[in-house]
Structures are given as C-alpha cells and as structure tokens.
Amino acid sequence: MSAPTALAPLTGVSALLDAVGADAPHLDVRAPSAATASFAWDAGTAPRQGEPAGDGPAVAVPRTVAEVQELVRLAARYGVSVVPRGAGTGLSGGAGAQADQLVISTDRLDRIVEVSPADEVAVVEPGVLNAALNDRLAPLGLFYAPDPASWRISTIGGNIATNAGGLRCAKYGVTRESVLALDIVLADGSLVSVGHRSIKGVTGLDLVSLFVGSEGVLGIVVGATVRIRPLPVARRTVTAFFASTAEGVTAIGAITASRVRPSVVEFLDEPTLVGIDAAQNSDLRARGAALLLIELDGFGIDEQTAELTAALEAAGARVRVESETDAEVFWELRRSGRRFDERSWFAGGDVAVPKSRIAEMFAGFSAIESRHGVEISAVAHAGDGNLHPVVTLPIPAGADPANPPAALHHAVDDIVRAALALGGTVSGEHGIGTVKRALAAEELADRVRAAQFAIKSALDPVGLFNPGKAL
Structure with missing residues (x-):
C-alpha cells in the first residue's frame, strides 16, 4: 500500500511567488510571514496562549473559481503542495499548513448563488457561512439542516470537507445527507461537476459522497448544491x-x-x-x-x-x-458553555458508537482515568451515538504548558480503542486530519486503505492536495 507519488521539489514557494508577481499580479497571494501564522493550524491544533507561533505558510485568497484553477496550476508547476482551507474551525489538523505549502483559502468565495424553494435546493460557494445561509433562508420559511457547534463561524465548504454533523443529526443526518451536487477543481486545474440537482439520481458512481468528508485530499470544492427544508411548524x-x-x-x-x-x-x-x-x-x-x-x-x-x-x-x-x-x-x-482551565492540559476529539453502546462507553471512562491519572468528561450527540470526550490533567508547578505528558494522549487513544471495541469508529464528525491518522489505520482494513490510496492516486497522482492528511 502506498501514497501517491510525491511532488518533485521543482522550485518551491519563492519561485511561485515570483511568478505571481511577474505574470499574475491579479492573484492575491501572500508570502510566508508572521501575518500568515494562523494558517499553520486549525482550531484543534492551535498553540496555547503565549506559545511562539513563527512564520506561517504562503496564503492565496482567490475571488473566483477561475482564480482557484489558476492557483492550482501554478502550484503544480512549481512543485508546491496545496492545503484547501475554509474558516479554520476544524478540530483534527486537516487545514494546517507548513511553510513550504500554499494555503488556498475560500474566504472570498462566499456567494449564495441561488435559492430555489420550488426545488428545495440552494447553490452556494464554499466560503458561505453556515449561519449566513440560514439567515437567508429563514424569511422564506426554510432552513439548512446541518448545524455543527461552530455553525456561526464555519463555512459550508469546510463542513463538506469534514462531513460535519451537529446537534440536529439525530433527525436530519450529517452534511452528506444534505449535499446533492458539487463543483470541484481537480489537481490539473480542471473544473468538474458531480451529482445531481434532482433529489434522486443514480447515474454512475456516487462521487458526491466520495468528496464529502475527503478533507481536501482529492480536490477543492468551489460550489455546492444543497438540500433545504421547510422550517418546522413548532x-x-x-x-x-x-x-x-x-x-x-x-x-x-x-x-x-x-x-x-x-x-x-x-x-x-x-x-x-x-x-x-x-x-x-x-x-x-x-x-x-x-x-x-x-x-x-x-x-x-x-x-x-x-x-x-x-x-x-x-x-x-x-x-x-x-x-x-x-x-x-x-x-x-x-x-x-464548556471551558477548559489554562492551568490544565486537555485533549479531546470525537468517537461514535452504536446508540445501544453509549452507556458502555461512559462506564469505561473510570478505568481509563485510573490507568492514566486523568479526568474525563463528555457530551454526546446521543441521538446518533457520537461522543465528544475531553481528557484533562492539572499542570504541576514549574511544568511546561506546551509539553503535556504522554499519559494525556494515551488516554485519548484508549477512548478511541474502546469505541472501536464496541463496534464504533475513530471519528463521527471531526474528521481524521493529522490527529487521528494512526488510529484510523487501526479501524480500516489494509485492503480498504489500499483502495483509498488508489482513489487518491487516480484523482491526484502527484499528491498535490493536502498531503499527510486523512489517509
């Protein structure tokens, strides 16, 4: 089993920036600097307050789909891998980038292109905030169902990348159940559309479901046709x-x-x-x-x-x-409402188990606490078996807050393995990113992982998009 062939280190970020300055000055591309430091991580992997940040990666902020295509072609030409990014609210490291990479932010691709009450669909660009779409729909007596906890600040594109869930999953499902069609820029800069505007459609393989939850490793979502629903009467x-x-x-x-x-x-x-x-x-x-x-x-x-x-x-x-x-x-x-004391180390995430096994998950926390000397609390989307545990450990006097003990992460791993033992999964909605790649390998059979790498290679043969994430 092998990942796609790595990009050849042709000339790198500096040459790409020179080419933009000389030949494509209309593109908004920012050089690596302290000003781009926040693009080096997402909400789940950000440094603690007071930790040094350093310079961030190069960041491009396209205004149009055509500019996304142009940026992807430039990145491929100069051997620079691309990290697609929404609002950066993810919790698994999926949108973090290194100094030798190019972040393509969808922040300015924020148009609600169409709302069709007759078809019960909306067409949006990926930078549209979840809350902004619902603000547009509410006067029409409609709503968009997926509602992650970050719904006020997370984008539809980021929700699609991680197959985000939320509180209403119990009745309305996760993001995948609300996405009918996608427009995607592939690694060669081509623009393709997959899926259907109609509610039903079975022509060909279900590539929409393949891209939803793919965490930016297959392409960049630049448009989405999503289902909208009537607001409940009560x-x-x-x-x-x-x-x-x-x-x-x-x-x-x-x-x-x-x-x-x-x-x-x-x-x-x-x-x-x-x-x-x-x-x-x-x-x-x-x-x-x-x-x-x-x-x-x-x-x-x-x-x-x-x-x-x-x-x-x-x-x-x-x-x-x-x-x-x-x-x-x-x-x-x-x-x-949850807050974590800066005087404690903490680590968390999410797992999911069959609903009938939720009680066993909670019952197993005490043994993990005793084994590692930690404390565990959890909330759960109990309607679909998705738990969000947090492991905490007080920071002793004189200890470095930036260096938590291994026990903290061992406890998190034990929680994940407990979920797997109950027929569950490594992540119900936060995604794999960098944080859970090793644990995902414990869940997926070798043949399944090989198939996933084969799909990645077919769509992105040189590993342009988000290398080292998800798979």
Whole structure:
C-alpha cells in the first residue's frame, strides 16, 4: 500500500511567488510571514496562549473559481503542495499548513448563488457561512439542516470537507445527507461537476459522497448544491435531569424505544455540568447529575411531548418543558458553555458508537482515568451515538504548558480503542486530519486503505492536495 507519488521539489514557494508577481499580479497571494501564522493550524491544533507561533505558510485568497484553477496550476508547476482551507474551525489538523505549502483559502468565495424553494435546493460557494445561509433562508420559511457547534463561524465548504454533523443529526443526518451536487477543481486545474440537482439520481458512481468528508485530499470544492427544508411548524425544548451519569445514559434507550423521534438529543455527564457551571455561573448541577437536552419539532408537538415525558419519567428523569427564553440559554450552554482551565492540559476529539453502546462507553471512562491519572468528561450527540470526550490533567508547578505528558494522549487513544471495541469508529464528525491518522489505520482494513490510496492516486497522482492528511 502506498501514497501517491510525491511532488518533485521543482522550485518551491519563492519561485511561485515570483511568478505571481511577474505574470499574475491579479492573484492575491501572500508570502510566508508572521501575518500568515494562523494558517499553520486549525482550531484543534492551535498553540496555547503565549506559545511562539513563527512564520506561517504562503496564503492565496482567490475571488473566483477561475482564480482557484489558476492557483492550482501554478502550484503544480512549481512543485508546491496545496492545503484547501475554509474558516479554520476544524478540530483534527486537516487545514494546517507548513511553510513550504500554499494555503488556498475560500474566504472570498462566499456567494449564495441561488435559492430555489420550488426545488428545495440552494447553490452556494464554499466560503458561505453556515449561519449566513440560514439567515437567508429563514424569511422564506426554510432552513439548512446541518448545524455543527461552530455553525456561526464555519463555512459550508469546510463542513463538506469534514462531513460535519451537529446537534440536529439525530433527525436530519450529517452534511452528506444534505449535499446533492458539487463543483470541484481537480489537481490539473480542471473544473468538474458531480451529482445531481434532482433529489434522486443514480447515474454512475456516487462521487458526491466520495468528496464529502475527503478533507481536501482529492480536490477543492468551489460550489455546492444543497438540500433545504421547510422550517418546522413548532419546536420545543425538553430537559431531563438524572441522579447520576449512569442513569442518564441508560435512559437514552427509552427514547429510542418510544415512537418519538426528536430532532436533537444531547447528553451531558456530571463533570460537564460542573465545568459549565464553573465557567458560566449557571446552576445545571443543582438540578441533577446528568442532563438529556432534547428538541422536538414538527406537527403533533403536544403528543410528542407527552409520549417522550412518559418514557423518560419511567427511566427516572425529572422532566421539564422549557420556556423559549430558558431554552435559548440551555442551547447556548450546550454549544459554547464548556471551558477548559489554562492551568490544565486537555485533549479531546470525537468517537461514535452504536446508540445501544453509549452507556458502555461512559462506564469505561473510570478505568481509563485510573490507568492514566486523568479526568474525563463528555457530551454526546446521543441521538446518533457520537461522543465528544475531553481528557484533562492539572499542570504541576514549574511544568511546561506546551509539553503535556504522554499519559494525556494515551488516554485519548484508549477512548478511541474502546469505541472501536464496541463496534464504533475513530471519528463521527471531526474528521481524521493529522490527529487521528494512526488510529484510523487501526479501524480500516489494509485492503480498504489500499483502495483509498488508489482513489487518491487516480484523482491526484502527484499528491498535490493536502498531503499527510486523512489517509
């Protein structure tokens, strides 16, 4: 099994910059410098506050698809590998770049090209923010379903690259379920379109699903046709507090066994509630030791509420229908309430397991804590089995905050392996990037990995796009 042939070191970034200055001054290409340092990492791999940053990579900010094509051809000509980048909100290192690479940012490709209520689709450029699309759709009584926690600041293109999920996955699926067609610039600079504007279409292989979640290793997405949906006629937030984490995760099965299908089912364990209270001056822990935060939507909201309440109370929950004002507070606390003390090392990520095995995942944390001397907290998209654990360890006096002990990362690896042992996966929505490549190799059979490298080689034979990521 082998990766695509590496780019020949022909002349490199300096020659590419000279060529842009001489022959393509209309292109916005910025030389490596301290001003581009933030492009060397994403949100998940950024240095701690106070750590030296150094110079970043070369950065191009095209305004048109044609400029993306021109930049890709220049990069190939001068032997410079390309890192496609959206807003940089990823958590797996997929958008980080080195000084000898060229970042192609989609920041200025931010047009909402079309909204068609009749076809229930929108056509967007990759730099459109998830929130901006929904702001455009709301007055029309429509919405775009995928809603990662970073929805206010993450781009549709970045969401596509990582197959981002979010809270509403339980009912509406991850990004892949909302993407019908893509426009992509390939490694030779050609522009291709894959997929269909129609909801149904089975002509040829499903290349849309291949590119969604490919983390920029196959091409640069420059346009997307996405599904849009009618806003639900009603939405309601229900909280269910429990006496313990174990009792709460066991109750997830009661929701599955009912006839109710919430749009969102979020689980917060006891350490998470305590941490949110400390950071936000809230009082979640006073109401219980674990929380299921649930959103219902659609017709028959009263009937849904009644059946869900009965199921949860039978499982030991203290159930409350929250007012709209209180609901907004709960959802904001869920999305952005977690904070991590700068006096502690922390590492996290995501894994996913079958819903029926979530309780076993939480039950296994104590053994990992004891083995490595760490603390583990977790929230979960409980409706689809996607957990977001965080491992923390206090920084002793005199220790270097930039050099966490191996125990921290060993604990994270053990969490991933526990998920695999339960029939789960290395990542449910954050992607592989650089952070989880070794662990992904433990999940995927050799023959499957070989097939993935073969696809990469067919589309990008010299390894132009995002080398060292994902595969």
